[in-house]
Amino acid sequence: MSGPAADLDSRIRAEVDRSREEVTETRRELHKHPELSLQERATAELAARRSTELGFTVRSGIGGTGVVADLDSGKPGPTLMLRADMDALPIVERGDGRVVTSAVDGVMHACGHDGHVAMALGAASALVALRDSWAGRVRLCFQPAEETASGAMPMIEEGAAEGVDRVLGIHLWAPLQTGRVAVKSGVIFGSADSFSVTIQGRGGHGGMPHTAIDPVVVTAQVILAIQAIISRETSPFSPAVITIGRVTAGTAFNVIADSAELLGTTRAIDATERERLLTRVAEIATAVASGYGAEATFWRGSGCPPVVSDPATADLVRRAAEATVGEDHVDIAVPLTVGDDVACFLERAPGCYFLVGAGHPERGPVPPHHSAYFDIDEAALPVGVETLVRASLDVLR
Ligand SMILES: [Zn+2]
Ligand SMILES: [Zn+2]
Incomplete structure (x- = not known):
């Protein structure tokens, strides 16, 4: 790589490095203050405030506590949605060795959605800094109530998916080791x-x-x-x-x-x-x-419905992941019988939902998602941000 491509590559890495600390802090702040489905008021407020600070035009209260934030490059091009779910689960958190613990008794981010919001904001911040290298619009979609599969549809009914040409979303995945990304064309979640x-x-x-x-x-x-x-x-x-x-x-x-x-x-x-x-x-x-x-x-x-990634977008995400973690660290995801209502957005526009490994490599077998002992490795966050940024720039070229 040389010339403008190499230049962009190093700018992407620099932006991801720059945002690393803030993304981690955001994740910790959200982990400490988890909110149940359809009660994500403080989380939504944080997402809205940060998006406004980044220069996005923000609409709050979409389909309940949902937030939609738009940024126009001023150049003609597609509209890309980056979707992040916000809710936590009614679980009493257990286990030692966490960098941050829930301050709300009986509520816990046991699925990694704290990281999803943090990564979307991190990617948004990098895209703002790289504004000269993309065209079209970026729409951040902070969705409530994924865990009850009842957050996406009310947002869609209030226009969240209108005009969206492409959708990207991440699920942090603890069974997959940090530093690995799993992508699949077609069905990934049932x-x-x-x-x-x-x-x-x-x-x-x-x-x-x-x-x-x-x-x-x-x-x-x-x-x-x-x-x-x-x-x-x-x-x-x-x-x-x-x-x-x-x-x-x-x-x-x-x-x-x-x-x-x-x-x-x-x-x-x-x-x-x-x-x-x-x-x-x-x-x-x-x-x-x-x-x-x-x-x-x-x-x-x-x-x-099942979560289905479109082949062209999955291919583009795979390339973004390879550029981030290296070819040897990108897997073809095995379909899982967990659900995610990102499926409703993916029914309306092609896109890709992919897994970013968040399993501590040195901790051995990882407690499953929705377990009281669940925890993510925060080193996964910059991997997610970088993959998301690279894939976004490819969509918005
Ligand atoms: Zn979950
Ligand atoms: Zn989840």
């Missing part, structure tokens, strides 16, 4: 839906079950029966999951409950499978319940 089923029986005396319809026994049968949707109806080559995460029924050991409720989630890599899983859960729950004289009612909750 769909994620929630549902509930109410089983209406007829309560009675625990000693005289023949005079009642026991919803607990029906619930047990429903739970087992719906697992056969995965084991007997779904191709082993199409990953899918049904999990019942909560079961509630009853008041006492000797009382047959009147009704029971199940809450669950379905995950699928394939969009058609997504719909089929939900339909079959409803059908089987209804049929099993009626077999026992009970009645099942199915409700579909919030959800999002």
